[in-house]
Amino acid sequence: MSRHHNPESLTHLMSHLLKMHRHTIDQIIHPYDVYPGQPPLLLALSLEDGLSHSELAARIHNKRATLSVMVDRMEKTGLVERRPDENDQRVTRVYLTEKGKEVTVHVKEAIKTADEMIFSHFLPEEVLLFRRLLLQMKDNLRPKEE
Amino acid sequence: MSRHHNPESLTHLMSHLLKMHRHTIDQIIHPYDVYPGQPPLLLALSLEDGLSHSELAARIHNKRATLSVMVDRMEKTGLVERRPDENDQRVTRVYLTEKGKEVTVHVKEAIKTADEMIFSHFLPEEVLLFRRLLLQMKDNLRPKEE
DNA sequence: AAATATTAATTAGCCGACTAACTAAAAGGA
DNA sequence: TCCTTTTAGTTAGTCGGCTAATTAATATTT
Numbered sequence: 001m002s003r004h005h006n007p008e009s010l011t012h013l014m015s016h017l018l019k020m021h022r023h024t025i026d027q028i029i030h031p032y033d034v035y036p037g038q039p040p041l042l043l044a045l046s047l048e049d050g051l052s053h054s055e056l057a058a059r060i061h062n063k064r065a066t067l068s069v070m071v072d073r074m075e076k077t078g079l080v081e082r083r084p085d086e087n088d089q090r091v092t093r094v095y096l097t098e099k100g101k102e103v104t105v106h107v108k109e110a111i112k113t114a115d116e117m118i119f120s121h122f123l124p125e126e127v128l129l130f131r132r133l134l135l136q137m138k139d140n141l142r143p144k145e146e
Numbered sequence: 147m148s149r150h151h152n153p154e155s156l157t158h159l160m161s162h163l164l165k166m167h168r169h170t171i172d173q174i175i176h177p178y179d180v181y182p183g184q185p186p187l188l189l190a191l192s193l194e195d196g197l198s199h200s201e202l203a204a205r206i207h208n209k210r211a212t213l214s215v216m217v218d219r220m221e222k223t224g225l226v227e228r229r230p231d232e233n234d235q236r237v238t239r240v241y242l243t244e245k246g247k248e249v250t251v252h253v254k255e256a257i258k259t260a261d262e263m264i265f266s267h268f269l270p271e272e273v274l275l276f277r278r279l280l281l282q283m284k285d286n287l288r289p290k291e292e
Numbered sequence: 293a294a295a296t297a298t299t300a301a302t303t304a305g306c307c308g309a310c311t312a313a314c315t316a317a318a319a320g321g322a
Numbered sequence: 323t324c325c326t327t328t329t330a331g332t333t334a335g336t337c338g339g340c341t342a343a344t345t346a347a348t349a350t351t352t
Contacts, residue, residue, distance in 0.1 A: 010273075011261065012186060013280050015164050016207045019339090020287045021157055026340095036340085037308050040158060053331060061162045066309050068332055073307075090317045090330045115157065118283050127156075130279050133272060134159050137264045141166045165309090172310095182310085183338050199301060212339050214302055219337075236300045236347045297350065308339080319328070 021114050028110035032103045033077040039111060041070060042096070042104045045080065050093045052085065079103060167260050174256035178249045179223040185257060187216060188242070188250045191226065196239045198231065225249060 026036040034042070040060040045051065051059065057067040071094055074080045079100040085091035096104065119127060172182040180188070186206040191197065197205065203213040217240055220226045225246040231237035242250065265273060 010277060010280065011164060011167055011264070012207075013277075013284065014160055017280065017283050017287065018157060018161050018164065019207060020284075023340095024287070035307060054329085061158075061165060062308085063310065064331065065311080065333080070308075072332095088318070088330085092331070118157070118286055120286050121282060122279075126279060129275070131156060131159075133268075133276050134156065134163065136267060137163050138159065138166075140264055140266050141163065141170070169310095181337060200299085208338085209340065210301065211303080211341080216338075218302095234300085234348070238301070293352100295350100295352080297348100299348075300346085301344100302346100303344075304342090306340080308337105310335100310337080312334090314333075315331085317328105317330080319326100321326080322324090 017118065021118055024114040024117060025107075025110045028113065029103075029107050032106050033079070034103055034107060035073070037070065038074060038079070039107050041067075041074070042079070042100065042107050043111075045094065045096045045100070046104045046108075050083075050095050052091045052093050054091075056094055074100075163264070167264055170260040170263060171253075171256045174259065175249075175253050178252055179225070180249055180253060181219070183216065184220060184225070185253050187213075187220070188225070188246065188253050189257075191240065191242045191246070192250045192254075196229075196241050198237045198239050200237075202240055220246075 022036050025039060029039070041056065044056060044059040053064055053067055053071070057064045060067075062070075071080060071082065075082060078097055080094050081097055082092050082094055085093055122130075168182050171185060175185070187202065190202060190205040199210055199213055199217070203210045206213075208216075217226060217228065221228060224243055226240050227243055228238050228240055231239055268276075
């Protein structure tokens with residue numbers, strides 16, 4: 001209780017928490033051919049299907065190169081499919097397959113389970129407060145032009 | 147402001163924050179031959195040098211296999227060295243080299259810079275509150291035997 | 293003492309993430 | 323129009339992380 005009072009350990013603790021959270025989800029969804037990095041991508045497509053690679057990469061905070069390889073794998077496991085954009089031949093759009101849509105239902109349940117676990121015993125106002133602090137941090141890290 | 151009210155996005159936001167935090171540190175330490183995953187290992191050794199692989203893996207919340215490969219690389223870049231344990235021939239202990247110790251000074255500064263950035267505009271009691279919430283989450287995720 | 297189980301570390305193989313370098317297509321300028 | 327710049331996506335190479343399987347040494351059991 002008296003050790004680790006420096007802010008560094010807070011980020012270390014955060015990364016540990018996220019690792020456990022991710023692991024909880026992965027345990028549930030692994031049987032559905034979904035790998036640990038894929039839930040954000042599936043959720044993004046379930047909100048708006050047919051995003052381009054660039055849009056999708058931005059939504060899930062990944063680089064295009066990372067996304068390209070992920071989509072390769074997910075195409076192989078039959079979760080998504082690529083279709084060329086009609087107007088711009090540079091653009092490839094990514095769509096959920098039927099299997100992808102079915103699997104996303106289970107992914108959402110898994111996330112719900114993990115979130116209820118990690119935020120259990122939290123008062124609603126504590127969750128709101130936590131959100132406010134995270135948004136403050138995000139703002140702090142935003143590069144300022146001056 | 148009105149979108150993303152579900153807890154899921156909180157973990158997504160956390161992972162985004164950590165990614166930026168890690169990137170901030172990496173920008174500073176990259177010239178010192180330190181790769182983005184290595185700061186926690188260096189800090190652990192600067193607190194207690196000569197840990198075994200198993201101990202070190204536990205401290206930084208990694209698996210032994212992950213650690214083994216990291217130590218390989220860090221031995222190549224001259225940051226750490228392996229020495230066998232005297233009493234137990236199964237055990238290998240990891241020590242900071244002189245270069246490793248020097249570099250760790252810069253790593254600590256980089257972490258300090260990144261932490262001051264991410265926690266700027268935070269009141270001391272907000273940091274404490276944030277810590278309390280994270281510890282609550284950690285406790286929530288601890289597997290209970292019952 | 294000998295057989296068995298456990299522990300420490302490594303290796304192989306995979307997924308996730310990045311940067312840098314590349315190709316192709318579209319947009320903009322002279 | 324032609325040249326240049328920008329944008330979209332892929333590929334290659336590397337680091338970080340995992341699980342499963344392997345090897346070696348120590349502990350346990352019988």
